[in-house]
Amino acid sequence: MARSNDEVAALFAEYADLISITGGDAFRARVYEKAARAIGGHHADVSGLDVKGLQEIPNVGKSIAEKIVEYFGTGQVSAVEELRARIPAGVRRLTAIPTLGPKKAMAIYQELGISSIEELADAIHGERLRDLKGFGPKTEENILHGIALLQSSGDRVMLDAATDVAEGIVAQLSNVTGCLRCAYAGSLRRVRETIGDVDVLAAAEDSEPLMRAFTGLPETAEVVAHGTTKTSIRTTKGLAVDLRVVPPDSWGAALQYFTGSKAHNIRTRELAVHRGLKLSEYGLFDVESGERIVSATEEDVYARLGLPWIPPTLREDRGEVQAGLRGELPELVQESDVRGDLHTHTDLTDGLAPLEEMVAAAAERGHAYYAITDHAPNLSMQRMTDERMLAQRERVRELDEEYGRRGRRSGMRLLHGVELNIDPDGEVDWPDEFLAEFDLCVASVHSHFNQAPDAMTQRFLRACENPYVNIIGHPTTRIIGKRPGVDADLDAVFAACARTGTALEINSHPDRLDLNDEHILRAKRHGAKFAIDSDAHSTLHLAHLRYGVGTAQRGWLTTDDVINTWPLTRLRRFLRKGRTGTV
DNA sequence: GCCGTTTTCGGCCCGACTGTTTTCAGTCG
Incomplete structure (x- = not known):
């Protein structure tokens, strides 16, 4: 766009x-x-x-x-x-x-x-x-x-950049005459955090028109290889893209094969072998007769192996095949399940858009609730003051009334929150009395990333124990390809989050994706809850939620794990944390 | 080069950290 x-x-x-x-x-x-x-x-x-x-x-x-x-x-x-x-x-x-x-x-x-x-x-x-x-x-x-x-991070590109390229190419190829199906596969379809190259798959009787269209795309800078089943290009931005064209009746098997992961494919092929079958990108075959049994859709292929369709985000050989065989695949959280965003900024601090524009854009996305969480004063570069924060709250309350009045279907409730700074001792910006007036508090580490692991762990634990801290924002603070995550005893932090009713953020910004999938799996085992947030600094960033949802899926999360898929009343109960009657 | 409840010129985010220096320059968030 x-x-x-x-x-x-x-x-x-x-x-x-x-x-x-x-x-x-x-x-x-x-x-x-x-x-x-x-x-x-x-x-x-x-x-x-x-x-x-x-x-x-x-x-x-x-x-x-x-x-x-x-x-x-x-x-x-x-x-x-x-x-x-x-x-x-x-x-x-x-x-x-x-x-x-x-x-x-x-x-x-x-x-x-x-x-x-x-x-x-x-x-x-x-x-x-x-x-x-x-x-x-x-x-x-x-x-x-x-x-x-x-x-x-090698030559890998960020998820959003690869997604934009892939969606653009799929849209263009889908319009080519004779193209019956077109989709991207590979690590992008599995929503991995960085992408090495983009795999696009198309189904057609005749591959020629598709290959010609592909090499002639405006984003094609260089044709690396050109054949009838596979063509490889490099885009003007340096991203490698492969197009494979398969016969329509091989679509499902090919999509399954090219989506991977390699480890998942090995697992599914083993399963096939045990049943006297052979699975390849051309289909599922009977070993004895050599006859092709199924191949048209992924569902057909999985079903013949005794499996339900496995969502691509789970296909990493992390137990999804075994869970599928037992009929215990999780009902993964979907983007449409997300009812609201709980970590967003405005131009009062380092956001680009004014409050009104952010709220309007959120309503446009169909959110049922939306939290504004600008930075607090301790991040001194943001020039926040008590007065500015309180003035913003006044305005948020007015807007809440305005948007809330639109009724249950199209209405949106606004929460006034803040992104606190967790200082090296685990303290946050304001005293309890002031914090108590926020609807929710995100708390994040923004400096002193190199503390000793013990001190860093204590810092997080202290923040979790704070009865007003509801969400730990971008918990490891890593920036993909630029800054490693902090060194702390994350299991202790995850356990503390579960114990204190503090949610862990899945920050959806493509440069962060923090927590990542592996951390999410660990934190879930501790019983922690999660918030999938955009951390939007502009109206456009609100759409990043899809990457956070993909990451949450890779962590096997369901709506029960994700607090911002809950109805507002249940969310508010969670946000009260342990503080009822204790202050 | 932009901007304005410090307003049409003179500021501009600012403090911490690091490694190199003997008092500071460069980088970062």
Whole structure:
């Protein structure tokens, strides 16, 4: 939808980086960063706006508006091109390494001529970096660690980026004449947190028109391999996409095969062997006669193996086949089960949209309830005060009345909450009296990520014991490919959450997905409850919930585990926690 | 380069942490 917004946002983010790297005005760089964020999160497509309309977007003034118009008119922005000409693209790539910012990247480039991560690693191993002013052995160590972290996510892309590409391609191929079915399979269909390449599957009698359409897609930058059953391309953004075309009657077996996981497929093939059958991407066959028994739908294939259809998010060989055989597959939580979002921001702190716009967008999504949880004062960069928070609450109450009046079907109730900061001792921003007035409190770690494990564990336990803390936000604080999760005794934390009635968040932002599937499985065994939240900082982020739901499914969660699938009365009871009569 | 209950110029988020330095620069959230 807002694809051109993303293009412009990426361009200005790059421009901001280039300004920083070349030692330009830091304030100017920040303005472009802010504009990039605002444009990326803007609801309307910027390609259709004129200079005047563009200037209505916060942090977009005359100069930036004109650059946007220039971009859509000429395909580039001359100011950006000038800086690009001065700095190799690889230098900017260096700043993706954690602990390596624009100043160090420029020093490395100017002094040693290094403009790629590989060259940098070589220079460190050759001990050439430590001669530079401001660089020492520890810096080298940190950079190497950062490179390892960066490469641990490899060439994998985030879930949202891969989903956008895959859905776009599926939509285009579905329109090709002769295409009977088209869907993406692979790790994307299983909603893994990062995606290596996208597998698209199509059913047709004749593969030729589909293959031709595929290699001719606007997003196709390079055709890596081209055949009648399989074609591989690389998109303009560098993502590898495979298209496989199968005969219509093989659809189910092929979809099952290409969805994986490998471990799940091995398990299902074993099951087939035990029954004198053979399972491949072409179908389920009788070994004796060689005759194909079923292959048209996944349901047929699973049923013939004595299994119910297994949701793709469970197909990781984590006991789903055994559970299926016993008829004990969980009834997984679905996106449509989610009644409300319990962690969202507005422009009162670091969100992009005003309260009214966020609430309207939430209502548009059909939520039955919605919580506003802006940051609290201890995250000093957010400039929150008691007065601002109370004024926001007034406005939330008014809006609640307005939206609540729309009745049971289309009405939405608003909760006024807060995202508290859990300090190194496990304390939060406000005293009990003030906290008691919120409808709910999310509490999260935002700093001091490197505390010793014992201290970190105590910090979380203390927060859980707080009778006003309802949800631990993005519990491990990891950022995929950038920052590992905190080191704490998570089992102790999960047990404390279960004991105290504190929910664990499944933060749906594609860069976080925190808790992840494995943590969810562990926490569920402790009896903890969960909240699937968007942590939206713009109206567009509200849609991220789908990724949180997918992650929850990978953790085998049902609606009983997820507090924001519950009716409001049951949710409110949970939010009262242990505090009734204790204060 | 943007913005305005500190308002059309002069600020702009700010404090902590780290590693490199002998008083600070760079990075991060």
